[in-house]
Amino acid sequence: MKRAALSLALAAGACRQQEAPAAWRDTSPHTVTFVTVAPGVKLEALDWGGTGPNLVFLSGLQDVAHGFDDFAPQFTDHFHVVAITRRGYGASTQTPGGYDLATRVQDLTAALDSLNVAKAILVGHSMAGDELTAFAGAHPDRVLGLVYFDAAYDHSVLGPLIGDYPQQPPSAADSASPKALQHYLLTTFGMLIPEAQLRAIEVFDATGHLRSDVTPATVDSQMLAGAGHPDYSRVHAPALSIDAVVDSAPQLFPRWKTFNDSTRAVARRFTAAIAAWGTGQRALFKKGMPSARVVELHGANHYVFYSNRAQVVREMRSFLGGL
Secondary structure: OHHHHHHHHHHHOOOOOOOOOOOOOOOOOOEEEEEEEEOOEEEEEEEEEOOOOEEEEEOOOOOOHHHHOOOHHHHOOOOEEEEEOOOOOOOOOOOOOOOOHHHHHHHHHHHHHHOOOOOEEEEEEOOHHHHHHHHHHHOHHHEEEEEEEOOOOOHHHHHHHHOOOOOOOOOHHHHOOHHHHHHHHHHHHOOOOOHHHHHHHEEEOOOOOEEEEOOOHHHHHHHHHOOOOOOHHHOOOOEEEEEEEOOOHHHHOOOHHHOOHHHHHHHHHHHHHHHHHHHHHHHHHHHHOOOOEEEEEEOOOOOHHHHOHHHHHHHHHHHHHOO
16 A cells, blocks of 8 residues: 555656755664674664663564654663564665565574574564564564564465555655655555654655655565465464454545545445455454454554554553563
């Protein structure tokens, strides 16, 4: 969904010009390092500090560690908080291959080793749920707990589903600056994306206009093709899953009132398909991990840690306090 939206924004803003914007800097209180996980492959790691058990955030498809810039720092009161950007995205190394789940788990293992993280609580958004489940199954001695942010799903069938998402072309002004793009994504798709992430996944010219994606769509395709199927039977760590439950088309489409009949029909079909997929996937997770705590948030956005921030923080602190 987000890939299509950003591609449309690129086309819309290709010819617009303005004076260079003022200098921007990332104000999130983290340090940035790069860890080697394979020959010629380095991953970006953000460290917000803090003392206590390691709390490691992993981002979803097309996203990077900076997506947690406005959320992760609040946990440094009781945890050492870090986030890792997987290969192919943001400032991490792009490679021709290596986006299958097995390699992603190898990368995560090597990154944790390089960061001297022997054991951790893993927090994953969206497609990072694949890595949480697979890593916990392969390295049970290294996992203190798992937190899934709308992530406990089988993503191997997601490609055809998101391909049917109705297009909502941006205006030319929507790609005029990172702030404009951020507003477009929020008002059109309900996605609150930190500006630092947008600057990490997109290329903006000297005037601030969006020019290209950092990561080609072929990488996304490889990620989806190599997703595999979650094997919950191998996971024995305590787990919390916080899910966004899709109840209606307007929930997914903030601009529903502006849609014509044709677009509404496409949106309804997409909503029905994604809702059915989610219902089935949540049932499989509950069956596979019956001891896990599952929180279903009706009316929430896929980015549950922003759309329902207060409730997510409460649920996380309650869960983490019991580990």
